[in-house]
Amino acid sequence: xxxxxxxxxxxxxxxxxxxxxxxxxxxxxxxxxxxxxxxxxxxxxxxxxxxxxxxxxxxxxxxxxxxxxxxxxxxxxxxxxxxxxxxxxxxxxxxxxxxxxxxxxxxxxxxxxxxxxxx
Amino acid sequence: xxxxxxxxxxxxxxxxxxxxxxxxxxxxxxxxxxxxxxxxxxxxxxxxxxxxxxxxxxxxxxxxxxxxxxxxxxxxxxxxxxxxxxxxxxxxxxxxxxxxxxxxxxxxxxxxxxxxxxxxxxxxxxxxxxxxxxxxxxxxxxxxxxxxxxxxxxxxxxxxxxxxxxxxxxx
Numbered sequence: 001x002x003x004x005x006x007x008x009x010x011x012x013x014x015x016x017x018x019x020x021x022x023x024x025x026x027x028x029x030x031x032x033x034x035x036x037x038x039x040x041x042x043x044x045x046x047x048x049x050x051x052x053x054x055x056x057x058x059x060x061x062x063x064x065x066x067x068x069x070x071x072x073x074x075x076x077x078x079x080x081x082x083x084x085x086x087x088x089x090x091x092x093x094x095x096x097x098x099x100x101x102x103x104x105x106x107x108x109x110x111x112x113x114x115x116x117x118x119x
Numbered sequence: 120x121x122x123x124x125x126x127x128x129x130x131x132x133x134x135x136x137x138x139x140x141x142x143x144x145x146x147x148x149x150x151x152x153x154x155x156x157x158x159x160x161x162x163x164x165x166x167x168x169x170x171x172x173x174x175x176x177x178x179x180x181x182x183x184x185x186x187x188x189x190x191x192x193x194x195x196x197x198x199x200x201x202x203x204x205x206x207x208x209x210x211x212x213x214x215x216x217x218x219x220x221x222x223x224x225x226x227x228x229x230x231x232x233x234x235x236x237x238x239x240x241x242x243x244x245x246x247x248x249x250x251x252x253x254x255x256x257x258x259x260x261x262x263x264x265x266x267x268x269x270x271x272x273x274x275x276x277x278x279x280x281x282x283x284x285x286x287x288x289x290x
Contacts, residue, residue, distance in 0.1 A: 011226075011229065014229035014230070015138070015229060017229075018138075018141050018142055018145055018229060019141040019145070023137070023138075023141050026137055027134055027137060027138060030133050030134035030137055031134045033133075033134075034132055034133060034134050056177070059177055059204060060131075060132060060177075062204050063132060063135065063177075063204040063225045064132055064134050064135065064225075065226075066204075066224070066225055066226020066227075067134065067135065067138055067225065067226055067228060067229065074226070078204075078205075
């Protein structure tokens, strides 16, 4: 996946506009930390057969994604949340591999961004 | 010069709290407190009596709707702005029926929409149809709001705490 396209740069610029590079770097670190924690919770939900737990984890990922402009991640998380909340744990899980793949691209792009000062 | 508005942030995601805190600092609003759970939100509200409550719909240990019901029993005037992942949720309609003043989609926190909801001077208010000022009525939301606000508050609070204890033990 093209790392450049998985993030809306305007969203990052809005964060910079509020608190500069310092805020953006902290936001990125917290976002990555939060998503990794929620992915782990979703795995635990799958192991326990708890579709609500998967749904809650996907909801949190969806909520956070918009602020850093990770719109594709937000969409995939929403699909998983909806399926999980409907009790379709297997179908939700089928989409999980894509969620992880999109997050890997988002993380790579945001990590680059967090390491670079604004142009 | 009027005193800075005091805001209670009720949100379980740390990244969203950081962003909100930064925006509030920028516009010179005072942060009355930060809650990560519904029970913390109610306790902090009683302690700090803020001017504005930013309330996430989905929080552990008491979701936003439950907290909103209790808040409105304590204080009918405080401005409550709901934080939600999207505006298609049935919960948003229910919250507006229960007395939330407005709602903001979390991905819009960095846009003027958030400042409109906070009623920052110089930022015009949205039209009713787009701002969520109780325009999205539906009968189901009415019924849900009515049914969930009936009964003894103390008993419902205890039930909420029991339910959360059960959930915590599952986590």
